[in-house]
Amino acid sequence: DSGVTQTPKHLITATGQRVTLRCSPRSGDLSVYWYQQSLDQGLQFLIQYYNGEERAKGNILERFSAQQFPDLHSELNLSSLELGDSALYFCASSVAPPTRELFFGEGSRLTVL
């Protein structure tokens, strides 16, 4: 158990819909990262937060947004969903911006039909 909690574990929805994925980092970790992993693909970095502030942005679509709340949990919002958004979405946390190892949650598997 990494200590990172992601909900929901599975989500099935239709094209055009909007979903919210939630992440609770490990106790004491200030940094949260979101990654997308499509079937048999590598990890695609989406966005990083540190103590509530956006720290880095990767290949995140304009239809996607995220935030980190004062209690350090984070949410990833995916809107106007397309079939190609079907993927595993991982959240990871670390003590600080990545000078230390990342701890990953078990992921949220999104299926868009």
Added chain:
Amino acid sequence: SQKIEQNSEALNIQEGKTATLTCNYTNYSPAYLQWYRQDPGRGPVFLLLIRENEKEKRKERLKVTFDTTLKQSLFHITASQPADSATYLCALNSNYQLIWGAGTKLIIKP
């Protein structure tokens, strides 16, 4: 251009042998490099971190080397077991971000 590359083809190793995975990078100057293990449908799990001033790091049956001249890290699993079968990812730091390789799938045959 900047690249981080791992063997794209699966690596098949006989149980008991040493598995060696490669991570090469170009146009980066990482202060450290990390290795993770990922099982199908699961999140990556941190294994080892090696800094630029360290040549080698060990943890149980795992060993990582880091050659900043060759711009390469090697990841070794000695006395490999079928349970070691997984995808192994390397990641290096650049501008406060982690840059990930695509991973190498390791298959240990009994």
